[in-house]
Amino acid sequence: MNRALVVGIGDYGRLMQDLPGCANDRAGWSQALRGALGLGGTELRVRADAQATKLTLLNDLAWLLDNVSPGDQRVFFFAGHGARLRRRDPVTGIADDVIDETIVAYPGTSGDYEGFMLFDADLAAMIDQSGFPSSARLTLVMDSCHSGGMMRRLIVGEPLDVPLPRCLMIEEEEKALSRAWLAQPTVRSFGSLDRAQTQVQRVILAAARAEQPAWDDRMPNGLRHGVFSYHALNALAAQPAISFSDMVATIAPLIAARFPQVPTLLGDSSRFSNRMFN
Template sequence: MRKALIVGISDYNSRYGSLPGCLNDMQEWRDLLVSTFKFQPDDIRLLANDRATKAEILIRLEWLFSSTDVDSLVFCFAGHGASIRRREYDTGDLLDHMDEALVSYPTSAAEDIQDHLIFDDDLAEIISRQNIELTNKLTLVFDACHAGGMLRDILINVDDAYLPRSIVMPPDVASRELSATALKTRRIGALQGLEPRHVICAAAKDIESAWDARMEDGLRHGAFSYSATRSLMQNPTMTLKELTDITGQKLALKFPQHPQLLGNEERYNLPFTV
């Protein structure tokens, strides 16, 4: 059995900038897994826009890890990313590190920002409750980025503009970083505290944006997803390292982003699905 969860959020309920390409990315990753990697449609779950709340994403992640007899697991996320210094909910104390996060759909304008961010420990908690051995079959694809603070001056209201897939923190939240220096960052998908054997395909370095743009087919996509899905359709047996190298070369012609592999280096020289 092969299972996948694919999330695409183009509309953020007016709280954050829209990303028109994310729904196209969601569909293209789904089509790739079915047509090229022979995933069964019933074994792929999709969450889009207002259905992709934090609660619903976590429920689907529980489903993803609920089986033991699986050959491959894939979690793809196309949407905004973020980097934040969190507060403990019970004490209000600031944590001593930064956290990368995936931005789920905000359920209301008044919702605290932490309530719709998905952190690494959210993923690690689910996996630890399920079957940690499955991590050697897990591939995470994040077409999002975490460099929001450096993207304030980019125009985002033009139809054909390149849109950064990262949010800018409100001033009060951003100021948390100023009270300490040289904070370490906990990367989303690192599964800290476990001994995972998974791999992360990240659309960009942690100081870069992942871009949403109009591509050669006339539609908007994530630049990384557009290039990666087409490369895998052409050569499904390429290794993960070959995928990021080829995708990076294509993106370098037009976009200032560099895809990265993170996680289990032994899997870098294996195909996209194990």
Template sequence: MPRRALLVGINDYQKISDLRGCLNDVSNMRSILKTYLGFRNNDIRVLSENRATKENILHRLRWMVKLARPGDFMIFHFSGHGSQIRDRNGDELEDGLDELICPFDCDWDGRFILDDDLDEIFRGLPKNALLEVFLDCCHSGDGTRGISRTGHQQEHSAASRYLEPPLDIRFRYEDEENELSATRGFQSGNRSGNRSMQNHILWSACQSDQESADACISGVYNGAFTYYFCKHIRETGGFVSRRNLLERIRNSLHHNGYPQYPQLTCAKEADFENRPLQFPSSDEPERLLFLTTPYMRGNDVKKIQQALAKAGFSIIADGVFGPHTYETIRQFQEKNNLAIDGIVGKTVRAMLY
């Protein structure tokens, strides 16, 4: 199965304020792809610093989509500044905001990459190809570089990855906030509600009204979202559903005081339960199910619970592998003379099904 990745990171911008953790984000994601997911050097393209221009980013994305065939899997990860501007159609204002990512050569005269630009490219993906997109930037802010933090642990300083538009851009929609559409940009569709999500999955570092942290963690600058994404991939070996991974990342950010709430958008419900950063094959082995924090969730858990109920055990099929499911598995194992560990693997499944 062909796989390709484009990783973009920019610390040293040509005309706008610099960041510190974006190159580390690229290195971290590249390590994950190679160590846990079988990507080779030739499968991964990196654009960083002055090579990450608008022209180069769009060229590489078009190249990746052009080569895509059914069954291919692709990754686009961007780490840098983001912003948003009022959408304009010629001289007429429309309701809504365009969210954007900022390339190395970003300026406010068109040198930025809009959500519409990405959507146009992604619409070229063939059916049954899959693209997983990661945006470790933010598209809203209060005009300050600092981020307020309220968690239990205090790591070092953190700065926002939001770029405030200049006055002339901001004044285009001053006092018109109430007219803006509720759905907008990367995260929830464009103004007309026809944002294409048919064959790509989107991870966003924060909600559209939050800031994404460029943070010093254990003495090294990283994007807080990318750092905890990679941390939990390593801890689980990649054997974790997207839904469960999202919950882990949110918990880590909250515990460490980062006021950002990452978002995950999938076209199909099944994509939430599949593993991240890979295209599930029809013969992919089912994951081990066990008690962990946060709890595992998904249709595979629900299927086990339904089988236990059919076998006469008292259990609710809610799709959550909590303490009661764990204890019920242990009861099933004891009754069938199996090792009593509360883990659902091949042996337990074979006896239940």
């Protein structure tokens, strides 16, 4: 049985760093995956804004990775903020010198940033501990920034016709990363755990390189989208049998014409030349 989890967070509540294109990305990928994977009503889960808390996403991911049979396809799509954060020891409170990359869930009332971050290492561990069989296919499509602290904050009341980076701005982390002793920090790139330690192979189609922002802007159809999602969905509609490699080759020059953003493939390279969805 094929399954897909589609998450698009455009309204980040109290953080006031909204991304207006995520709603259209969420709708577009939901429709595309429903058709490409032949999904019924119970085989597709869609989470929007306040629905997409960290706890809900962890439960949804457990569902996505459960009850997998040979030949099944499971897909996780995320549109929203990414961030880079130094995790803190739960006992000492000391921040790690190594920076982890995260996707940002909808925030609760706590001011603890880690409380609504889904770290790449935790996601990888969850996948590896799931018992996901090698005879099935797991794909992650991530339309979020994998770099934090580089781009400006969205000012309340600013017009939404300007391009926006999908990078959560965390003031204290920006200050820490600017200090001399962290001028060249070690960063664990999303999805790049040691291959020898990876138990379950997956393909990650990322909207941008680890050091780049992914952009949200008004596109030629007159609507806001993630720049990556807009071009990827158009390419998939035009070529339903497109491979991962051909997808990147098709959309990369279209994105580069306006934005310093390069879509990237990570993970199981043996699947890169294969059809993305069927």
